[in-house]
Amino acid sequence: xxxxxxxxxxxxxxxxxxxxxxxxxxxxxxxxxxxxxxxxxxxxxxxxxxxxxxxxxxxxxxxxxxxxxxxxxxxxxxxxxxxxxxxxxxxxxxxxxxxxxxxxxxxxxxxxxxxxxxxxxxxxxxxxxxxxxxxx
Numbered sequence: 001x002x003x004x005x006x007x008x009x010x011x012x013x014x015x016x017x018x019x020x021x022x023x024x025x026x027x028x029x030x031x032x033x034x035x036x037x038x039x040x041x042x043x044x045x046x047x048x049x050x051x052x053x054x055x056x057x058x059x060x061x062x063x064x065x066x067x068x069x070x071x072x073x074x075x076x077x078x079x080x081x082x083x084x085x086x087x088x089x090x091x092x093x094x095x096x097x098x099x100x101x102x103x104x105x106x107x108x109x110x111x112x113x114x115x116x117x118x119x120x121x122x123x124x125x126x127x128x129x130x131x132x133x134x135x136x
Contacts, residue, residue, distance in 0.1 A: 001067065001068070001069040002067070002068045002069070002129070002132070002133055003065065003066065003067045003068075004065070004066045004067075004125060004126065004129040005063060005064070005065050006063070006064040006065070006066075006118070006122050006125065006126060007063050007064075008062070008064075008117075008118070008122075011062060012057060012062075015054045015055075015057055015058075015062070016054065016055060018054045019050075019051045019052075019053075019054030019055040020051075022047050022050050022051040022054060023047075023048075023051045025047055026044055026047045026048060026051070029043060029044065029047070030044075061078065062078045063076075063078070064076065064077050064078055064113075064126070065077075066126065066129055066130065066133075068088065068129075068133035068134075071087060071088050071089060072085055072086065072087060072088065073085075073086045073087075073088050073091070073130075073133065073134065074086075075111070075113065077113050077114070078114075079113070079114045084111060086103065086105070086111070088133065088134050088135075090105055090106050090107070091103060091104070091105060091106070091134050091136065092104045092105060092106045093136055094127075094130050094131070094134065094136045096115075096123070096127055098116060099114065099115070099116040100112040100113060100114060100115060100116075101113040101115055101123075101126060101127060101130065103130070113126070
């Protein structure tokens, strides 16, 4: 199994900073509002869950991951909601421009991986991984 994990450190810092701000909001709310109301507890739980989402980077959803195993290419990209599972023998070609890495399938579908905001070395690493694991 070959795997490439691409993390965006700046994005991680922003999300963790937002999580800290959210927890700070919980602390401020504890001192300014009355804990005897139901709305107070709903807001506290909501803020804590939001902070949990920020600290876990939305449970790893913003981490880009490419995996090639047993002829199947699995793509977990931060612009895709679900994982994409592609058979490597069904890939017709892979192209790249400044905004996207495009994977063209034999049935005509095109899967676009957004790379405009990535560093050049991370784009090259993703392209190199796709080239090595698919042969294109």
